[in-house]
Amino acid sequence: MQPSLTLAILGCATxxxxxxxxxxxxxxxxxxxxxxxxxxxxxxxxxxxxLILQSAACFDSxxxxxxxxxxxxxxxxxxxxxxxVRKAGYRDWVRAGVHVRSTCSVETEYLTARLESASP
Numbered sequence: 001m002q003p004s005l006t007l008a009i010l011g012c013a014t015x016x017x018x019x020x021x022x023x024x025x026x027x028x029x030x031x032x033x034x035x036x037x038x039x040x041x042x043x044x045x046x047x048x049x050x051l052i053l054q055s056a057a058c059f060d061s062x063x064x065x066x067x068x069x070x071x072x073x074x075x076x077x078x079x080x081x082x083x084x085v086r087k088a089g090y091r092d093w094v095r096a097g098v099h100v101r102s103t104c105s106v107e108t109e110y111l112t113a114r115l116e117s118a119s120p
Contacts, residue, residue, distance in 0.1 A: 078102035
């Protein structure tokens with residue numbers, strides 16, 4: 001890496017200089033990361049859950065392979081998101097207007113989805 005680029009990236013990380021898209025874009029951070037829990041037991045419940053993310057610039061989805069997995073998506077896209085977590089046997093968990101900022105890179109919004117049983 002070139003010394004000037006290294007200094008610019010370090011400056012972005014510390015906030016010492018203003019960041020340009022050419023220097024700081026593409027860091028690889030998800031816009032949203034969701035921990036999925038069962039609302040009654042409090043146990044992790046991501047296995048088989050589907051995360052759906054939608055903004056003006058990005059549409060993405062992810063399916064949990066293990067209960068403890070944190071579901072995430074829309075890497076490097078800031079914006080206002082609708083976040084849906086869907087799992088068989090549970091009501092959809094929906095959050096609209098989740099604002100994801102970007103300064104030098106996307107600032108991941110960390111959410112916890114507490115799923116409620118679809119049964120009465």
